[in-house]
Amino acid sequence: MKQTKAFLILLCMVCVxxxxxxxxxxxxxxLKFIIPKGWPKPAFDFKRNPLTQEGFELGKKLFYDERxxxxxxxxxxxxxQQFSAFATFDHPFSHGYNNSFTTRNAPALQNxxxxxxxxxxGGINHLEVQPITPIVAENEMAETLENVILKLKRDTAxxxxxxxxxxxxxxNTQRMNKALNQFMVMLVSSNSKYDRVxxxxxxxxxxxxxxxxxxxxxxASCHKEPFFTDFTYRNNGMPLDATINDIGRMRITGNKxxxxxFKVPSLRNVDITYPYGxxxxxxxxxxxxxxxxxxxxxxxxxxxxxxxxxxxxxxxIGQVTAFLFTLTDSGFLKNPKFAAPAYSKPTILHQx
Amino acid sequence: xxxxxxxxxxxxxxxxxxxAQNNTVIKLVHKVGDKTLQLxxxxxxxxxxxxxxxxxxxxxxxxxxxxxxxxKKKYTFEKPYHLVAEEDSTTKMITLNKPLKNITTISFLLxxxxxxxxxxxxxxxxxxxxxxxxxxxxxYIYAKLEGQSDSSNAAAxxxxxxxxxxxxxxxxxxxxxxKIDEKSQSPINEIAIEADILKWFVGANEIKISNxxxxxxxxxxxxxxxxxxxxxxxxxxxx
Numbered sequence: 207m208k209q210t211k212a213f214l215i216l217l218c219m220v221c222v223x224x225x226x227x228x229x230x231x232x233x234x235x236x237l238k239f240i241i242p243k244g245w246p247k248p249a250f251d252f253k254r255n256p257l258t259q260e261g262f263e264l265g266k267k268l269f270y271d272e273r274x275x276x277x278x279x280x281x282x283x284x285x286x287q288q289f290s291a292f293a294t295f296d297h298p299f300s301h302g303y304n305n306s307f308t309t310r311n312a313p314a315l316q317n318x319x320x321x322x323x324x325x326x327x328g329g330i331n332h333l334e335v336q337p338i339t340p341i342v343a344e345n346e347m348a349e350t351l352e353n354v355i356l357k358l359k360r361d362t363a364x365x366x367x368x369x370x371x372x373x374x375x376x377x378n379t380q381r382m383n384k385a386l387n388q389f390m391v392m393l394v395s396s397n398s399k400y401d402r403v404x405x406x407x408x409x410x411x412x413x414x415x416x417x418x419x420x421x422x423x424x425x426a427s428c429h430k431e432p433f434f435t436d437f438t439y440r441n442n443g444m445p446l447d448a449t450i451n452d453i454g455r456m457r458i459t460g461n462k463x464x465x466x467x468f469k470v471p472s473l474r475n476v477d478i479t480y481p482y483g484x485x486x487x488x489x490x491x492x493x494x495x496x497x498x499x500x501x502x503x504x505x506x507x508x509x510x511x512x513x514x515x516x517x518x519x520x521x522x523i524g525q526v527t528a529f530l531f532t533l534t535d536s537g538f539l540k541n542p543k544f545a546a547p548a549y550s551k552p553t554i555l556h557q558x
Numbered sequence: 559x560x561x562x563x564x565x566x567x568x569x570x571x572x573x574x575x576x577x578a579q580n581n582t583v584i585k586l587v588h589k590v591g592d593k594t595l596q597l598x599x600x601x602x603x604x605x606x607x608x609x610x611x612x613x614x615x616x617x618x619x620x621x622x623x624x625x626x627x628x629x630k631k632k633y634t635f636e637k638p639y640h641l642v643a644e645e646d647s648t649t650k651m652i653t654l655n656k657p658l659k660n661i662t663t664i665s666f667l668l669x670x671x672x673x674x675x676x677x678x679x680x681x682x683x684x685x686x687x688x689x690x691x692x693x694x695x696x697x698y699i700y701a702k703l704e705g706q707s708d709s710s711n712a713a714a715x716x717x718x719x720x721x722x723x724x725x726x727x728x729x730x731x732x733x734x735x736x737k738i739d740e741k742s743q744s745p746i747n748e749i750a751i752e753a754d755i756l757k758w759f760v761g762a763n764e765i766k767i768s769n770x771x772x773x774x775x776x777x778x779x780x781x782x783x784x785x786x787x788x789x790x791x792x793x794x795x796x797x
Contacts, residue, residue, distance in 0.1 A: 254678065329695040334678030338686050339693040351687040379687050380679040458695050460728075460777050 232373040234258035237388070239319070242396035243405065245432055248319035250333065250391050255384045257392070260371040263547075265389030267367065268382060270546045273357050275347035276303050282340065282386070285312045288544055291475035291535075292316065292393060298486025303348035309450050311486035313471065314479050316538070317433055319391040326468045326484045328439060329458045337386045338379070351379055358382065393544060395474050396432075399532040404432075410532065417529025420522050425473075427511060434473035434533065440509040441466045443502030450485055465507045477534045491530065495523045580657040583748045584622075584664070586642055586650040587794065588615060590755045597644055604759045608709035608767045610717065615644040615755065616690060617701035618683070620667040620731075624654065629662040639670065641683040641690065657745035661738050661796075664749070668788055669700030669731030672724035697722050697776060700730055701787060703758055710771035717767045719758065721783045723776025730780045732788035740796050750795040757790035758783060 237257040241248065255261075268274065269282045285300035285308075286292040292315035294300040299307040310326050324330040330339060340346040341354060358364045358377050369375040371385055400418075402408035410418060421429075430436040439455040446453070446466060455464035468484040482488040488497060498516040502508075518526070538544075588595040590602040590612070601609050619642060622635035633656055642649045674680060675697045690699040704718040712718075723730040736751070759765050762785035773779045 325694075330693075331676050331696040332678040335686065335691075335693070335696055338679070338691070342693055351685075355687065378681055379685050380681050383679045460775075 232369075234260045234371060237262055237392070239391065240394075242394070242401070242432070245396070246320065248391070249322045250319040250387075255334070255387055257388050258371060260367065261385050261388040262392060264364075264367040264371045265385040265387065266544070267364075267547050268386050269389050274341055274349060274354055276349040276353075279303075280347050282337070283546065285340075285346075286315050288541075289539055290314070290478050291395065291539060293479040295478070296480070298481045298489075300346075302343070302345040306345035306348075308343075308345055309452060310484050311481060314475055315390060315393050316395040316472065316474055318393060320433060321437060323437070323469075327455045327458050328469055333387050333390065334380070334383045337383050355379065355382070389544075393538075395535040395538040397537045398474065398535040400529075401432075401535070403532070410529075413525050413528035414532050415529075417525035417527065418532075420518075420526050421529050424516060424518065424522075425526070428470045428509075429473050434476075435470040437469065439464065439467040439469055441468075441505070441507045442498075443504050443508050443512055443515070444483060444487070444497070445503045447485055447487070452485060454484065463507055466505070467507060473530060474533050475535055475539070476530050478539070491527055492523070495526075580745065582654045582656065582658045582746050584652040584654065585748055585750045586652070587750055587752045588644050588650075588755065589752050595644060595755065602755075604756060604767070606709075606759065606764075606766050606768075608707055610705050610707035610709070610767060612644075612703065612705040612755065614702055614704040617642055617668060617753075618670050618690065618698065619652075620670055622652065622664070622666040624658060624661055625663045625665075626658040626661045628660045633658060637683070639674070639680075639683045641688055659743060659745045661740060661746065661749070663735055663737055664751070664793070665733065665735040667731050668734050669722070669784070670698040670724075671731065672729065674698065675724040692720075692722065692775070695775060697724055700784070703755065707767045707771070709766070709768040711768065712771040717771040719773045719783055720775075721773060721780045721787075723780050725776065728776040728781065730776065730784040732784050734788055734791055736791060736793050738793055738796065742796075746796055748795070748797045749793065750797075752792050752794045753790045754792070755790070758787045761786040761789050 235258055237259050239248070239252060239257055272278045272281045272284070274281060280301070280303065285294045287295050289295060294312040298311055299309065300312045302308055313326070318333060321333070322331075324333065324336045325339070330336050338351065341349055342351065355377055364377065365375045368377050368381060368385075372381055399408055399410075403410055428436055428438070428440060441454075444466065453465055455467040456462065458464075471482075476491070480489060480491070482491070482494050488494045495518055498512075499518045500515070502512065502515050504513055504515070590600075593600070593602065595612060595615065597612055597615075599611075601611055603609055619640045621638060622640065624633045624635075625631070626633060633654060635652065635654060640649070640652065644650075670684065674684060679686060684698070686693070690702065691697075692699060699720045699722045701721045702719070704716070706715050707717050708715055710717040721730050740746075763782040765782060765786065770779055773783060
């Protein structure tokens with residue numbers, strides 16, 4: 207009897223001890239999200255998914271992990287490349303599983319914390335469900351969520367990292383996406399020359415300044431500062447490409463008035479995110495300007511601002527281009543924090 | 559000491575038996591007309607004499623609530639979202655951890671409430687992994703009926719009805735209220751509820767496989783199907 211009592215007391219102590227250890231262990235390091243001066247409040251719900259260093263690191267590992275695809279060849283980062291502001295550099299479409307191609311131009315991933323809807327047609331209503339789409343799409347990563355979760359569960363490094371990020375080693379779709387989201391919302395581009403000028407830390411040269419004035423007159427009603435998009439869906443007179451038959455926003459709303467409407471893309475880092483347009487049909491900025499001033503084909507759903515096309519002289523195009531180049535944020539493109547995990551660690555010198 | 563342990567074990571065993579008897583189980587039985595549903599192998603005929611087989615039959619039961627003690631009390635099922643799948647028999651047995659008697663109504667939402675459609679990635683039965691989720695146009699598929707039919711004009715004569723939609727004018731979630739007229743004083747062990755697949759084709763709307771073999775997005779057809787199948791449930795037996 208005495209022995210049993212002693213045993214029970216010991217058991218209690220062990221239990222309390224374990225509880226303490228578990229509580230002790232889950233202490234993630236909070237990660238601060240800095241809202242650039244003058245920018246609005248983000249749409250992202252930081253209470254639902256509080257940013258931590260551990261969550262961010264896990265998200266980054268997932269973002270760069272090819273095993274999220276069916277044959278372990280494609281990661282998120284394959285099509286969202288840092289040096290191209292997380293768009294696909296120099297490609298109208300991105301390469302998918304088994305020699306397939308996507309049917310839309312991969313958008314840059316930047317300032318996602320301020321976006322409420324995703325994709326060119328806005329079909330996705332929450333950042334937390336966004337990563338599922340490329341993972342399961344047959345012409346992208348072509349994998350099932352079951353397999354992805356299974357692969358992650360078999361990797362002890364992931365078990366450790368999920369535990370560090372969320373308190374226990376449970377791995378499910380929600381946690382994977384929350385971690386990915388933590389990485390994704392940290393991709394803030396707010397330090398281009400334009401931003402520095404706006405903060406009074408730098409000055410435009412003459413063509414840039416003239417270009418900015420023209421931009422504010424001719425472009426800024428849709429490409430609204432500070433995001434250089436107003437996040438609306440508009441038809442800018444690009445005729446339907448019969449090989450793709452992409453009707454845009456109408457696919458989501460079923461509304462004929464939304465035919466050929468696509469989300470206004472941000473122009474941040476525009477210099478290095480070519481080609482342009484939802485299907486990447488414009489290879490250079492010059493192609494884009496020619497479209498607006500000449501080639502556009504307005505139909506009944508074309509934006510009222512563009513009913514008479516958008517006249518720009520050669521001189522104006524030159525100035526606007528000079529301004530657009532000031533939107534390149536080289537600090538963002540080269541930030542080691544966002545690079546593949548192997549490249550972002552400090553170099554360890556091996557000494558004997 | 560050993561005696562104590564034996565006694566304790568006996569008591570816990572008794573407790574388990576007693577609580578098992580005090581559960582009320584809702585058993586879902588899937589039918590096609592008067593036949594019990596068999597996946598893949600059986601060919602059935604709908605009201606338009608169109609032959610069809612069934613490969614998949616799944617639906618969400620949300621916020622299951624039971625009014626008992628002649629409507630004086632309400633019991634809410636602990637699991638807010640329950641996915642029923644023909645191929646997984648455990649999903650067709652819903653165990654309510656309470657002995658209920660004098661039940662007057664069983665009600666639930668057939669589908670998923672709009673809030674869950676717009677609140678990010680969910681867990682458990684709502685995990686997008688369950689295959690009841692549209693990725694390209696965010697939203698849950700509330701009910702799925704898939705199979706093959708010679709009357710289908712779709713590729714390989716497949717027909718597949720995926721019903722969902724949460725937006726205004728597209729909402730396909732339907733409230734189901736089943737009334738019971740049972741006045742027994744003893745606690746109920748089992749309530750058998752039948753779901754008849756033939757109800758998908760008729761009711762509010764006539765839907766022929768030959769005219770509409772595919773529904774893969776929210777909209778008019780999805781809502782027509784929902785208006786039909788919301789009447790597929792009947793209470794068959796109370797024991």
